[in-house]
Amino acid sequence: MLPTFRWTTFDLNNWLPPGWQQDVAAAAEAADVRAFPRTPVISRESQEVQEIARGRVHADQVSHHLPWLVKAYRNELLELASEVSSEPVRAAEDDRYGVVLNVQRGAGMRFECHVDSNPLTGLLFCTDHAAGGELVIANDHEARGVAEVDRNCSVIRPHAGHLIFFDARQYPHYARVLTAESETRIVAVMNFYTKSCPESTRPRELNKHLYGDN
Numbered sequence: 001m002l003p004t005f006r007w008t009t010f011d012l013n014n015w016l017p018p019g020w021q022q023d024v025a026a027a028a029e030a031a032d033v034r035a036f037p038r039t040p041v042i043s044r045e046s047q048e049v050q051e052i053a054r055g056r057v058h059a060d061q062v063s064h065h066l067p068w069l070v071k072a073y074r075n076e077l078l079e080l081a082s083e084v085s086s087e088p089v090r091a092a093e094d095d096r097y098g099v100v101l102n103v104q105r106g107a108g109m110r111f112e113c114h115v116d117s118n119p120l121t122g123l124l125f126c127t128d129h130a131a132g133g134e135l136v137i138a139n140d141h142e143a144r145g146v147a148e149v150d151r152n153c154s155v156i157r158p159h160a161g162h163l164i165f166f167d168a169r170q171y172p173h174y175a176r177v178l179t180a181e182s183e184t185r186i187v188a189v190m191n192f193y194t195k196s197c198p199e200s201t202r203p204r205e206l207n208k209h210l211y212g213d214n
């Protein structure tokens with residue numbers, strides 16, 4: 001099968017504010033770390049997996065600890081997102097899922113295998129890893145669970161300061177476990193929307209599951 005998934009990388013190392021990595025690491029201390037139940041609608045875990053241990057710094061905490069990141073999301077990073085999209089791009093209006101941090105500590109956590117509901121995702125990698133912690137994206141739209149994703153995939157190794165953009169609405173993806181107990185993986189996840197797939201299309205079940213919306 002010819003792979004069709006693609007992504008665009010921007011190296012922001014010379015643009016990000018001095019001390020940004022330490023800032024992010026400090027914010028990650030506040031992560032909500034636990035076993036999260038599989039997410040409705042967008043999960044692509046295999047049937048037997050009901051929960052996945054990971055950490056999340058919620059959007060309100062990101063606003064509090066990393067105001068420069070939220071400002072960048074709504075301005076300069078939105079500009080870059082617009083460069084890679086063929087149609088107008090908007091940041092999320094709902095502050096609960098604009099920018100969050102995903103955090104993995106040690107060798108027992110990974111990020112859930114899922115598809116995205118938003119048409120454009122930006123990931124700012126905040127840590128480097130020689131091995132482990134890769135973002136793995138299936139070329140097969142029907143892949144379920146990490147074993148099926150791994151069978152035919154693109155693998156992106158995190159590089160601190162690299163911002164990548166992609167559309168993974170059709171491509172199941174997950175983040176691999178780290179190889180050492182001493183390591184922490186942090187990535188800032190940004191949701192963007194487009195004219196043809198606006199924020200109003202976000203599944204209501206997702207907000208109900210994540211935030212208790214009715």
Ligand SMILES: [Fe+2]
Binds near residue numbers: 115168
């Ligand atoms: Fe995703």
